[in-house]
Amino acid sequence: RNLTLGRNFEDSFKRVPRASEKNELGDSNVQQIIFISLYSVFVALAIGICCLIKAYKSKKRQLPANRSKGNEYLLEPTTADQKKRYSNNIVPPEPTPYPITSGEDDFGKTPSRLSNEECPPELKLAPINDRIKYLHYYAEVEINEEDLDISKGRPLGSGEFGIIRKGFLRSKNSKNKETESRLEVAVKSPLNEYNHIQQELIYDELKVMCAVGKHPNILALVGGITIGEKRMIISELVENGDLLSFLRKNRRNFTIDQLAFEPEKPSLGLVDLVSFAFQIAKGMEYLIHVPCVHRDLALRNVLIKGNMVIRIADFGLARRHKNKDYYKTQSVDTPLPIHWMAPESIDKLLFTQKSDVWSYGVCLYELFSLGKSPYKNVIKYDERDSYCKYVLAYLNEGKRLAQPAHADAEIYNVMKLCWDLDMNSRTTFLDCIEFFEKELKTTSNEYFLDLTRKLRSETNNQLRLSNWLSDEKHCDS
Numbered sequence: 001r002n003l004t005l006g007r008n009f010e011d012s013f014k015r016v017p018r019a020s021e022k023n024e025l026g027d028s029n030v031q032q033i034i035f036i037s038l039y040s041v042f043v044a045l046a047i048g049i050c051c052l053i054k055a056y057k058s059k060k061r062q063l064p065a066n067r068s069k070g071n072e073y074l075l076e077p078t079t080a081d082q083k084k085r086y087s088n089n090i091v092p093p094e095p096t097p098y099p100i101t102s103g104e105d106d107f108g109k110t111p112s113r114l115s116n117e118e119c120p121p122e123l124k125l126a127p128i129n130d131r132i133k134y135l136h137y138y139a140e141v142e143i144n145e146e147d148l149d150i151s152k153g154r155p156l157g158s159g160e161f162g163i164i165r166k167g168f169l170r171s172k173n174s175k176n177k178e179t180e181s182r183l184e185v186a187v188k189s190p191l192n193e194y195n196h197i198q199q200e201l202i203y204d205e206l207k208v209m210c211a212v213g214k215h216p217n218i219l220a221l222v223g224g225i226t227i228g229e230k231r232m233i234i235s236e237l238v239e240n241g242d243l244l245s246f247l248r249k250n251r252r253n254f255t256i257d258q259l260a261f262e263p264e265k266p267s268l269g270l271v272d273l274v275s276f277a278f279q280i281a282k283g284m285e286y287l288i289h290v291p292c293v294h295r296d297l298a299l300r301n302v303l304i305k306g307n308m309v310i311r312i313a314d315f316g317l318a319r320r321h322k323n324k325d326y327y328k329t330q331s332v333d334t335p336l337p338i339h340w341m342a343p344e345s346i347d348k349l350l351f352t353q354k355s356d357v358w359s360y361g362v363c364l365y366e367l368f369s370l371g372k373s374p375y376k377n378v379i380k381y382d383e384r385d386s387y388c389k390y391v392l393a394y395l396n397e398g399k400r401l402a403q404p405a406h407a408d409a410e411i412y413n414v415m416k417l418c419w420d421l422d423m424n425s426r427t428t429f430l431d432c433i434e435f436f437e438k439e440l441k442t443t444s445n446e447y448f449l450d451l452t453r454k455l456r457s458e459t460n461n462q463l464r465l466s467n468w469l470s471d472e473k474h475c476d477s
């Protein structure tokens with residue numbers, strides 16, 4: 001013992017415990033095991049409770065406040081100003097947009113490159129166009145691809161990035177599970193389904209449509225497909241297509257004398273044009289409250305139903321501020337979007353509610369000329385490079401579109417009020433609603449009341465679209 005190399009050497013001998021020591025050691029091991037087990041159970045319980053609290057909170061946030069009343073998208077006027085407006089107005093109360101929720105409600109299988117970030121506080125009240133990156137896609141609108149049949153026939157239309165086809169959505173009615181019903185829908189998908197940029201543009205548009213919500217004069221979203229690399233927007237089908245083609249097709253059927261209301265009339269009357277002007281202004285006023293700036297309001301982007309109710313469509317707006325050339329590089333045959341743009345949008349790419357009012361004025365020109373192209377034969381197309389400067393100079397000189405054939409002096413005056421160079425002096429959508437409502441009532445109060453009834457029933461139809469999906473989900477569960 002005296003010759004050991006030191007304590008450490010001594011300790012390195014393997015000690016064989018005596019019988020009495022063995023028991024002590026065994027006991028302390030058991031104590032350790034019990035302690036570790038209890039500690040693990042405690043940690044697991046704490047994690048479980050945290051998860052439950054988080055799940056409960058996110059579920060609460062997912063449900064709109066008024067959903068429990070069974071009228072999830074109907075808005076009761078809140079501000080004094082809104083109350084005053086709605087009390088004087090027979091048109092049904094405006095539906096609310098979907099609520100903006102946090103990322104926790106996102107569809108779980110969304111690839112990370114499309115994942116949503118929390119919106120910075122300073123952007124929370126900005127128009128949704130300025131915070132597309134922070135908008136959220138709602139898991140509850142995700143459609144099972146197996147329930148969708150896309151028509152192989154001619155597409156309904158196509159744009160720069162997307163193609164729109166007719167489709168059918170299958171759903172089992174929750175009341176009678178044996179009956180399978182079909183809903184006609186329009187399906188927008190990327191022109192090239194493997195192109196990532198196009199996929200993201202479709203996804204952005206889907207998020208914008210989620211945020212815009214439902215209104216009888218806005219194209220309603222039925223659902224979306226976002227699984228894997230697939231990106232599709234499923235919206236209600238608007239049977240008569242876009243209003244521009246509709247007006248052009250019906251030029252021959254137009255009768256200026258047909259001012260009195262006739263329910264079964266086959267032709268297009270002046271009163272219908274006034275009704276379209278009224279409805280577009282209603283839809284645009286709703287967008288202001290979202291808030292959403294459309295940026296491409298033109299009759300080619302307004303759709304018309306068989307009952308003459310219109311829907312404002314095309315919220316695919318990402319390219320509109322990212323790609324300056326979008327406004328210049330169209331072929332000579334296609335209408336140039338700059339003809340609908342306010343001077344400040346052409347000059348500085350500044351888009352606001354006021355620039356939408358300018359575009360609305362150009363829509364009025366299209367309406368009351370039965371689909372004429374604005375500035376055709378007025379501004380030369382030769383020098384395409386400097387074309388924007390040319391249009392800008394033309395407008396800055398105070399030159400404007402001429403009075404269209406079917407607009408009287410008062411209607412033309414509304415157009416000119418939309419085309420004020422000073423954006424702050426431009427008229428508002430509320431003033432336009434008031435003007436065209438008065439026009440409609442004086443032309444035919446019966447027509448106005450009928451339109452009011454139609455808009456109310458369209459609101460209910462759009463609500464049924466939301467129920468269609470939830471019915472289907474109930475069946476699944």
Ligand SMILES: Nc1ncnc2c1ncn2[C@@H]1O[C@H](COP(=O)(O)OP(=O)(O)OP(=O)(O)O)[C@@H](O)[C@H]1O
Pocket residue numbers: 156157158159160161162163164186219235236237238239241242300301303313314315316
């Ligand atoms: N829900 C719908 N029901 C019926 N037709 C539709 C529907 N949606 C779009 N269309 C048709 O498809 C055309 C193009 O639609 P849309 O403008 O949404 O496509 P886009 O790819 O965004 O076009 P753009 O590049 O011009 O903005 C419309 O003009 C219309 O004729």
